[in-house]
Amino acid sequence: MTHPLVQAMADMKEEEALKIVEELLAQGEDPKKILDLSSEAMQVVGERYQEGTYFLPELIMSGEMLRKTGEILKPLLASQTDETKKLGTVVLGTVRGDIHDIGKDIVGFMLEVNGFEVIDLGIDQPEAAFVEAVKNKTPQVLALSGFLSVAFDSMKSTIEEVEKAGLRTGELKIIIGGGQMDDTVRKYTGADAYGDDAMAAVAFAKEAVGVK
Amino acid sequence: MAEQVWSQLSPEEKSERRWASFLEPGLEFASPEAGSEYRARAARLKKAMLLEGEADRVPVCALAGYYPGTRKGLTPYQVTQDYALAAEAWHEANHYLQADSMLAPVFAAIPGRAFEILDVKILSWPGHGVPKESGFQYNEKEWMLAEEYDLLIDDPTDFLLHVYLPRVAGGMEGFSRLASPLDMVEIVGGPPWMMRWADPAVQASIEKLTAAGRECQAWGGAMYPLLGRLVAEGFPGPFQFMSLAPFDFIGDTLRGTRGVLMDMFRQPAVLLEACDRIVPLVVKWVTRTANPQSPPLVFMPLHKGADGFMSVEQFQKFYWPSLLKVINGLVADGFVPYLFAEGAYGTRLETIAESPVGRAVWHFDHTDMQRAKEVLGGISCIQGNVPLPLLQLGAVDEVKTYCRDLIDTVAPGGGFILDVGAVVDEAKDENMRAMVEVAKEYGAY
Incomplete structure (x- = not known):
């Protein structure tokens, strides 16, 4: 049976969810267990998004509920290390000259609920920032986001810089995504794939790490 | 006196007056050729936009952002x-470019x-x-x-x-x-x-x-x-006014995307009340400063109602009702709302088919144009959707093939304007010209 907290969060019942969190804590429940329930709820949200019953509003709202729950729980958690085994690592960011973040955030959210560790560099990130992150974090996937046509060139030069640094090995797959991305842009930038939506990014990342 | 007369006109009469001024702008043309070019272009646009059947050929426009500058090597x-x-x-x-409407710098x-x-x-x-x-x-x-x-x-x-x-x-x-x-x-x-x-x-x-x-x-x-x-010099300048969907008015620069989307759960009634409150404001935004000679089109960039931003049910509850009121409010004053639906609107087509017949133009980006024509044919003129990446990175032949296919699919019967999908900041000159040439050479009715 679904835990009431999972149900409340997955059904966008924010007040109810936070009330349950407080009640569980008052009953002496392990904060780690509550955090796990929250993650379980996010999984359900992710599934509903993938099925096409949930959209951006639910993802934003879920992220907000998760943030609030985290704020309550984090001070109570003995160790913040997350022992869950990750499927792989994705370095994600919006490229130079572009400050759009919503598409990127949705991709990050969906990758996380699908078991990836996501290193989100933020918006308007120069080529060097991506190179640095790929070098230090050795991700399986580099995901470049951009909404505007100015992003085409930034994506291309970012991928070139990653190549020049000798980091584009068989282990690294690169995907681009955002408003105008299509196969024409993919070819131009030299990416391995482009994504129309967050599901495409998840499918691509899973394939990159060899998971069905 | 003039205002009193205007207020007594019906929406149809107001529309006729505005279009008459658009067709004959009452200024001195640079040359007789410029005058006849202008009139042909304006008549072509009117026919397509008001669903008056097929014009001499498919009209072609280019919704331009920074392209006129970047093509000269000028940065934004x-x-x-x-x-x-x-x-x-x-x-x-x-x-x-010699398109059918002006590329305006605004x-x-x-x-x-x-x-x-x-x-x-x-x-x-x-x-x-x-x-x-x-x-x-x-x-x-x-x-x-x-x-x-x-x-x-x-x-x-x-x-x-x-x-x-x-x-x-x-x-x-x-x-x-x-x-x-x-x-x-x-x-x-x-x-x-x-x-x-x-x-x-x-x-x-x-x-x-x-x-x-x-x-x-x-x-x-x-x-x-x-x-x-x-x-x-012969280029009809369609937009003098802009307005917004009330949901975007609140979501774009007041509450922000995250804020407005969370309000849908946290305070839905208040959000809906605010959307309704904004309706007369964004209508008057246009009508208050307009005069009977003001050109008919009102540019309305739509942002947060696209596919993916919300479900169809949420669109029908939060986005569309107040937008439709704005559309009808503008139409009542003789205007034609020009709805620039950035992103995709595939799941919205059946809903937006409530648009007043022959009084709104829908500009599409990633929306499937064939389906748009099927659903909106006889209801609204559709415009678009040549992909930006194709214009920026593709070859002339690819552009021509795309435009010809689009014309074959949606031009018959009129009510279609060939255009770029979204605002063009960068494109190859030859690709932009190819788009225009296809309309002129291949788009003859």
Whole structure:
């Protein structure tokens, strides 16, 4: 049976969810267990998004509920290390000259609920920032986001810089995504794939790490 | 007198007057050829937009952002700083492209220094917050707080002037010291109300706003004559006004995407009330400054209602009802709302088919045009959807093939205008020309 907290969060019942969190804590429940329930709820949200019953509003709202729950729980958690085994690592960011973040955030959210560790560099990130992150974090996937046509060139030069640094090995797959991305842009930038939506990014990342 | 007569006209009569002025703008054309070119273009657009059947050929337009500048090697920064340079570039691009409507600079070549002077925070513009090579972009934030809906609903102007503007522009901070002019209707309220205007912070804001206004005059001095010149040279300039979907009015720069989407769960009734409150405001935004000669099209960029942004049910509850009211309000004054549906609108087509017949234009980007034609045929003119990446990175042959296929699919019967999918910032000249040429050569009815 679904835990009431999972149900409340997955059904966008924010007040109810936070009330349950407080009640569980008052009953002496392990904060780690509550955090796990929250993650379980996010999984359900992710599934509903993938099925096409949930959209951006639910993802934003879920992220907000998760943030609030985290704020309550984090001070109570003995160790913040997350022992869950990750499927792989994705370095994600919006490229130079572009400050759009919503598409990127949705991709990050969906990758996380699908078991990836996501290193989100933020918006308007120069080529060097991506190179640095790929070098230090050795991700399986580099995901470049951009909404505007100015992003085409930034994506291309970012991928070139990653190549020049000798980091584009068989282990690294690169995907681009955002408003105008299509196969024409993919070819131009030299990416391995482009994504129309967050599901495409998840499918691509899973394939990159060899998971069905 | 004239106004009284106008108010007594029916929406149909108003529409006829506006279109008559559009077809015959009452200025001296640069040459007889320019005059006949203008009239042919305007008639072609009218026929397509009002669903009056097939014109001589498929009309072709180009919704341009920075393209007229970038094609000359000018960065967005340069065209937002040097207004004369921008005007010259836009003038040249119109003559180069020879599309059926004007490529106007107002979508891109904004007066950068005016925004600089006012320290505007809701926007990043070339060289300020974004690189000189990037166009302007919005800074998403909850500029209106979740608990401020009541202020907005109660008195939008008071809220915008005394709370919102001081927050979103450093140069207007002083206006937070001002109060609504209610005091001035009685003599005893006057002195304390007037005193506020002598506050040094208010004075500083007035100085900033004056300086920004002067900068905009300099900008207008370069841009407005260009618009008149281009009309005289044969290019119909369709947009003089813009408006917004109420949900976007609130979501774009008041609550931000995250804020407005969370309000859908946290305070849905208040959000809907605010959307309804905004309806007459965004209609009057246009009608209040219009005159009977004002051109009929009203540019309405739609943002947060696209596929993926919300479910169909949410669209039908939160986005569409107030937008439809705005559309109908504008149509009642003889206008034709030009709905620029960025992103995809595939799942919205059945809903937007409630648009008033032959009185709205839908400009699509990624929407499947065949399905759009199937659903909206006989209801709305559709415009678009040549992909930006194709124009920027593709080859001439690919562009031509795409445009021919599009014409084959959706042009029969009229009600279609060939255009780019979304605002063009960068494109190969030869690709833009290829799009125009296909309409002229292949698009004959």
